[in-house]
Amino acid sequence: MSENHTSEKNNRDSARLPFRAGWSYDPAPESAASIKLDKRYQLFINGKFVPPAGKKWFKVWNPATEQVLAEVAKGDETDVDRAVDAARKTYRQVWSQIPGKERGKYLFRIARLLQERAREFAILESMDTGKPIRESRDIDIPLVIAHFFYYAGWADKLDYAFPGVKPRPLGVAGQIIPWNFPLLMAAWKIAPALAAGNTVVIKPASSTPLTLLKLGELFSDAGLPPGTVNILTGPGEMGMALVRHPGVDKIAFTGSTEIGKLIQQNAATTGKKYTLELGGKAANIVFDDAPADQAVEGIVNGIFFNQGHVCCAGSRLLVQEGISGELVRKLKDRLETLIVGDPLDKNTDIGAINSGPQLEKILGFLSESDEQGFRIYQPDCELPEKGHWCPPTLVEGVSQSHRIVQEEIFGPVLTIQTFRTPDEAVALANNTPYGLSGGVWTDKGSKIFKVSSRIRAGVIWANTFNKFDPTSPFGGYKESGMGREGGMHGLSPYLEVSE
Numbered sequence: 001m002s003e004n005h006t007s008e009k010n011n012r013d014s015a016r017l018p019f020r021a022g023w024s025y026d027p028a029p030e031s032a033a034s035i036k037l038d039k040r041y042q043l044f045i046n047g048k049f050v051p052p053a054g055k056k057w058f059k060v061w062n063p064a065t066e067q068v069l070a071e072v073a074k075g076d077e078t079d080v081d082r083a084v085d086a087a088r089k090t091y092r093q094v095w096s097q098i099p100g101k102e103r104g105k106y107l108f109r110i111a112r113l114l115q116e117r118a119r120e121f122a123i124l125e126s127m128d129t130g131k132p133i134r135e136s137r138d139i140d141i142p143l144v145i146a147h148f149f150y151y152a153g154w155a156d157k158l159d160y161a162f163p164g165v166k167p168r169p170l171g172v173a174g175q176i177i178p179w180n181f182p183l184l185m186a187a188w189k190i191a192p193a194l195a196a197g198n199t200v201v202i203k204p205a206s207s208t209p210l211t212l213l214k215l216g217e218l219f220s221d222a223g224l225p226p227g228t229v230n231i232l233t234g235p236g237e238m239g240m241a242l243v244r245h246p247g248v249d250k251i252a253f254t255g256s257t258e259i260g261k262l263i264q265q266n267a268a269t270t271g272k273k274y275t276l277e278l279g280g281k282a283a284n285i286v287f288d289d290a291p292a293d294q295a296v297e298g299i300v301n302g303i304f305f306n307q308g309h310v311c312c313a314g315s316r317l318l319v320q321e322g323i324s325g326e327l328v329r330k331l332k333d334r335l336e337t338l339i340v341g342d343p344l345d346k347n348t349d350i351g352a353i354n355s356g357p358q359l360e361k362i363l364g365f366l367s368e369s370d371e372q373g374f375r376i377y378q379p380d381c382e383l384p385e386k387g388h389w390c391p392p393t394l395v396e397g398v399s400q401s402h403r404i405v406q407e408e409i410f411g412p413v414l415t416i417q418t419f420r421t422p423d424e425a426v427a428l429a430n431n432t433p434y435g436l437s438g439g440v441w442t443d444k445g446s447k448i449f450k451v452s453s454r455i456r457a458g459v460i461w462a463n464t465f466n467k468f469d470p471t472s473p474f475g476g477y478k479e480s481g482m483g484r485e486g487g488m489h490g491l492s493p494y495l496e497v498s499e
């Protein structure tokens with residue numbers, strides 16, 4: 001890797017670059033002093049924090065500092081039973097009995113309390129995940145709040161959303177979420193479930209449970225009836241016990257395709273409803289008539305911010321042959337200016353990789369690429385000594401059948417391929433097992449419609465990337481999953497809508 005990297009660097013015209021390594025902003029860190037964490041967190045069942053049946057706990061680390069943030073409860077099957085029982089009882093006796101208008105009031109209250117405590121949640125999310133504070137403060141937490149507000153509005157309008165079919169809640173929803181957007185994925189799942197009249201048992205990823213546990217405290221502050229949302233921390237096996245539990249009526253999962261398939265096998269024979277939001281390998285297609293500087297910003301936003309820990313990340317750049325030289329040069333220049341480091345610093349563009357194993361997975365892809373002779377480019381940047389870090393990385397010289405083009409890396413790594421015609425671009429974009437998202441960059445509106453309608457992916461952005469809104473449905477084709485979250489589409493998986 002280093003040889004390719006160095007030789008390429010030496011060939012560059014250093015005078016052309018406005019910024020060189022060593023150039024930096026003054027540090028502007030958010031203070032973690034206001035974050036009050038308990039030493040030990042318990043399970044949130046029936047409105048109370050209670051110890052796990054097995055009396056075991058595990059540590060949660062800050063991936064940027066490798067410091068222990070807290071210990072959290074290691075739940076097991078017995079705890080799943082307790083949580084599902086609590087959720088079932090609250091569903092029958094309280095939550096399904098109160099009018100939609102009242103359910104909506106609770107959701108509005110949760111959204112408002114989150115607004116008041118937005119800064120605290122953003123800082124804790126950055127400490128727990130390693131993502132830059134700019135992301136958690138400007139994207140994650142505002143979107144979390146927007147989702148609670150949005151679904152609060154639907155709670156008393158379900159009959160209008162699904163006219164003539166008398167929509168009914170399903171009962172208890174079992175939800176399992178990943179570590180890349182812990183609080184946002186919780187909001188995507190909890191808000192529509194509650195608006196539709198279901199109660200919830202939710203499991204966060206083991207590396208990032210803290211903001212969801214804080215949300216449990218906030219639910220109590222909001223007066224949410226005990227048992228409406230139950231939070232279980234614990235390993236994957238506990239997640240599977242939730243999937244298999246006969247008292248669970250619907251499963252919602254976001255995570256890897258591998259676990260998604262296991263969940264599908266288990267749910268398929270039980271009659272449970274399920275939605276799966278899995279991996280992606282999105283192509284960002286840049287045509288020769290695209291505004292190049294805008295495209296470069298979109299590419300950078302699509303894969304490098306949030307360390308590429310985004311299922312819909314634009315991890316493959318497909319650029320039309322005539323402009324590939326210029327575009328890649330601009331991209332490399334832009335990479336030189338990206339700041340990798342302290343997630344709590346407001347200047348940081350790229351934070352820490354979420355865990356040691358995830359970093360190893362990314363580095364495995366890069367050393368394999370090196371062995372295969374691909375050209376690897378990384379900007380000059382000093383990485384902090386402690387923590388898990390990967391600089392933004394470009395990989396050129398790849399072709400469609402290579403593993404790095406086909407498989408999800410979930411890191412700040414962008415492969416680059418060129419194409420000549422729109423047909424070729426569409427064929428390359430569609431040729432992976434995934435179909436979650438994509439991007440098209442061109443000056444011509446007609447080309448946007450023509451190309452995007454032929455890409456088999458749930459979301460296509462045109463002349464922008466990674467834009468989210470609670471009113472828009474999100475989800476994938478092929479191995480990227482099934483079902484949609486967000487918008488009105490995100491309500492129906494939590495409702496019986498047959499006559």
Ligand code: NAP
Nearest residue numbers: 177178204205206235236239240255256259278279311410
């Ligand atoms: P994962 O194993 O699929 O984890 C996602 C969630 O599923 C976590 O809460 C996890 O709990 C839980 N889980 C694990 N094994 C389970 C099982 N057998 N039954 C039920 N639930 C189970 O994903 P990961 O291992 O964290 O990451 C692996 C790869 O998945 C990444 O490299 C990336 O490619 C992909 N990924 C995709 C997304 C996405 O948004 N689509 C998000 C994260 C990761 P624990 O945390 O306790 O294991």
Ligand code: MG
Nearest residue numbers: 236255256259
């Ligand atoms: Mg896993």
